[in-house]
Amino acid sequence: MHRPPSLFPRLAAMAAALSIPSVAALAAAPNTLTPQEQAAGWKLLFDGRSTTGWHTYGKNSVTAGSWKIKDGCLVLPAGNGRPNGTGGDLVTNAMFTNFEFEFEWRVGPVGNSGVEYLFTEGEKRTANFYPGDTGDSPVGFEYQVLDDAPHANNAANRLAASIYSLVTPTGKTLRPVGEFNQGRIVVDGNHVEHWLNGRKVAECELGSPELQRIIASSKYKYYPGVGVKRATSIALQDHGAEVAYRNLKIRVLATSAGSAPVAAAPTPPPSTPAAASSTVTARKIPMQAADWRVWCWSKADNRWVEHPLDKMTVQIQDGVLSASNTTNSNWPRAILVYRGTLLDGDFIVSADYCGQLESFDLQSADGGNQRLTCLNPPQDNQWHTVLLGRKQGQYVARIEEAPAQVQNSKASAGMKGYFCFKLRPGETLEVRGLVVQAGR
Structure with missing residues (x-):
């Protein structure tokens, strides 16, 4: 049978004549974003040239001689794969709550690494997870890189793209060793997904009976923090083998409406004094107007007082809280206080906001002068993520990926207080995705 000549050379010639770029030319160069991605809210976590925005787990910067930049990739040379060794896990400075994280990874023969999330940096544990474990590495969910x-x-459930040691990937296609694979992690409310090379291969629901059953039969039964929703950094794991990552990009997601609060402790810890002395809860807060109060500044009392009049209109719709400061000259300052959780000891609070926010604060529970004020958040019509936390008496605050400017007004290391938003008169604010993690 006579076969017509292939059309491909003719089409290629026509494209060249018309100066039409090829498909390859239309694809974004490594470690860049297309205009469409930028419009959709994606941000780069690695620009291909520096480790800005990253640090070694438990450190303030990237340990010298550990992760290197080579050919536009973050590359970890082979090492001992243990905390405080030659490498270490590489961790984002920024923390995220609901997000899509995309990345490309490449391993050599017998290569082993992982992308870790849903962990709290510096959180100590009583159980060792591997020989030589010092407790100085993340323990949470892991996208297995293998x-x-x-x-x-x-x-x-310990092969590539698994939710490590918990959920087995299905229907996956893994590219040969030495080639890049495309990974994707989705955390949307309580729902978690792992993707590999464009296909969803694993998923679970945080706090679900099924996940609790799986955790109870795994090594994570000795650690109550696994499977708990929380604001989290993202870590690239040092497992001793050479690994390369590139095209690390993230998009913050709006909180899924109607998601149920996450169970705080999926599995009881062993009955040891050390475990019993540490209680941690993390939960996404359903937006209910009754959990919020309006405090106005009383010059006579020299403190914030709960005002009996409606000096800030507050309403909830589709999981979003809207507030407007309607104070007058007699009450020139007002704050919107989340009274659902008294923050005592260590804590992390994060939320998304949109609008005219003067500051977000930790305000002493008695309404006195003690407070921690995080200044200069963006004031525009975009959604921004803010975070406020205290760990072992040290305060941390962030706006998106950057540390926030903090003004400490007699805020002691152990001050009990409430998370609040401060609005100037006439200003409006929307809040969604409030996540509170508190412990003692």
Whole structure:
């Protein structure tokens, strides 16, 4: 049978004549964003040239001689794969609550690494998870990065793209060793997904009975923090093998409307004094107007007082709280206080806001002069993520990926207080995605 000549050379010639770029030319160069991605809210976590925005787990910067930049990739040379060794896990300075994280990864023969999330940096544990474990590495969810073939004896839930040791990937196509694979992690409310090369391969629901059952039969049964929703950094794991990452990009997601609060402790810890002395809860807060109060500044009392009049209109719709400061000259300052949780000891609070926000604060529970004020948040019509936390008496605050300007007004290391938003008269604010993690 006579076959017509291939159309491809003719089409290519026509494209060249018309100066039409090829498909390859239309794709974004590594470590860049297309205009469409930028419009959709994606942000780069690595520009291909520096480790700005990252640090070694437990450190203030990237440990010298550990992760390197080579050919537009973050590359970890082979090492001992242990905390405080030659490498260390590489952690984002920024923290995220609901997000899509995309990345490309490449391992060599027998390669092993992972992308870790839903952890709290510096959180100590009583159980060792591997030989030489010092407790100085993340413990949370992990997207397994692996050369599967030499690890064929691994449990199926410990192979590439698994929710490590918990959920087995299905229907996956893994590219050969030495080639880049495309990974994707989605945390949307309580729902978690792992994707590999454009296909969803694993998922679970935080706080669900099924996930609790799985955790109870895994090594994570000794650690009550696994499977708990929280604001989290993202970590690239040092497992001793050489690994390369590139095209690290993230998009913050709006909180899923109607998601149920996350169970605080999926599995009880062992009955040891050390475990019993540490209680941590993390939960996404349903937006209810009754949980919020309006405090106005009383010059006579020299403190914030709960005002009996409606000096700030507050309403809830579709999981979003809207507030407007309607104070007058007699009450020139007012704050919107979340009274659902008294913050005592260590805590992390994060939320998304949109509008004219003067500051977000930790305000002493008695309404006195003690407070921690985080100044100069953006005031525009875009959604921004803010975070406020205290760990071992040290305060931290962030706006998106950057540390926030903090003004400490007699805020002691152990001050009990409430998370609040300060609005000037006439200003309006929307709040969504409030997540509170508090412990003692």
